Amino acid sequence: MTLFFLAIIFGLILLVWSADKFVEGASCVAKSYGMSPLLIGMVIIGFGTSAPELVVSVLSSVQGNPGIAIGNAYGSNIANIALILGVTAILKPISVHSQVLRKELPILFAVTLLSVGLLRDLDLSHLDSVILLIVFAGLMSWTIRTGIKEKQDAFSMEVVQELGSKKVSLKRSYIMLISGLTLLIVSSRLLVYGAVGLASQFGVSDIVIGLTVVAVGTSLPELASSVIAARKGESDLALGNILGSNLFNSLAVVGISGTIQPIQIDREILFRDMGTMTILTFSLFVIGYGFKKQGRINRIEGTVLLASFIAYTFYLISGVK
Numbered sequence: 001m002t003l004f005f006l007a008i009i010f011g012l013i014l015l016v017w018s019a020d021k022f023v024e025g026a027s028c029v030a031k032s033y034g035m036s037p038l039l040i041g042m043v044i045i046g047f048g049t050s051a052p053e054l055v056v057s058v059l060s061s062v063q064g065n066p067g068i069a070i071g072n073a074y075g076s077n078i079a080n081i082a083l084i085l086g087v088t089a090i091l092k093p094i095s096v097h098s099q100v101l102r103k104e105l106p107i108l109f110a111v112t113l114l115s116v117g118l119l120r121d122l123d124l125s126h127l128d129s130v131i132l133l134i135v136f137a138g139l140m141s142w143t144i145r146t147g148i149k150e151k152q153d154a155f156s157m158e159v160v161q162e163l164g165s166k167k168v169s170l171k172r173s174y175i176m177l178i179s180g181l182t183l184l185i186v187s188s189r190l191l192v193y194g195a196v197g198l199a200s201q202f203g204v205s206d207i208v209i210g211l212t213v214v215a216v217g218t219s220l221p222e223l224a225s226s227v228i229a230a231r232k233g234e235s236d237l238a239l240g241n242i243l244g245s246n247l248f249n250s251l252a253v254v255g256i257s258g259t260i261q262p263i264q265i266d267r268e269i270l271f272r273d274m275g276t277m278t279i280l281t282f283s284l285f286v287i288g289y290g291f292k293k294q295g296r297i298n299r300i301e302g303t304v305l306l307a308s309f310i311a312y313t314f315y316l317i318s319g320v321k
Helices: 002-033 037-048 051-062 066-091 101-120 126-149 154-164 169-203 206-218 221-232 235-260 267-289 299-318
Strands: 094-096 295-297
Touching: 002 037, 002 051, 002 169, 002 206, 002 221, 037 126, 037 154, 037 235, 051 066, 051 169, 051 206, 051 235, 066 094, 066 169, 066 206, 066 221, 066 235, 066 267, 066 299, 094 235, 094 267, 101 126, 101 154, 101 235, 101 267, 126 235, 154 235, 169 206, 206 221, 206 299, 221 235, 267 295, 267 299, 295 299
Parallel strands: none
Antiparallel strands: 094 295
């Protein structure tokens, strides 16, 4: 049992470090080749912070642990909104200036509803997975067009500011990119090994492990980047990390995992976990969009989000027998 705990702890530490290097290296390489700041923010930073979720879920599906794959993806979405945005908003309220991010908020809610609709039969089939990947491809197309058209968006300006503080040569950027990706795979294998072993030792379903230990662990890169961005006053970058990550998790991570191996889920997962994710996503849409005023997540709302995550996690763990 000690070996499993050590594998999880060491795997998480290495996962956070390698994910940071991977995203930083990819961002610097993209900047060197003239990629627009908005595209770097939306694609590389937004989606790149979900690289741990993707690698862990794919490895889990390949190794025959689909529960960890699906639990990791949806559990990370819950942690991203309730834990990460909650903590970030408590430290410093998040104001939404970017029009691009305001457009992404309803898109994320629609994608969440699509996920629930596809899984209402408690089966993530190959067809469901292909649908998710097609929607992801369409979203990527919209992202690229938006990144080319929008030049002065607030989100873009914050990415320029963030990248401007990083003076890294192209050679070193490639080294960070390749080493980060390599260690990301190694650390993910360690994490999955420890999580599966821990689940078997305690007689807990792999999906509960995926929703708790693995989900929170793979969300640590988003926590670090969002808190740092918010403290620098880059609130759009902090929110953009979460929106990009959740879209990537719901579409690409779940879609790829389902194409590898169809996934059966319990009714409890649909109502308890996906229901929680849907409510949190809708809440984020309402408070972040702003409608007739500027969207803003204040400290009170951040506290409510964090409290909901604590209550959800306690309920989840209390149900473990």
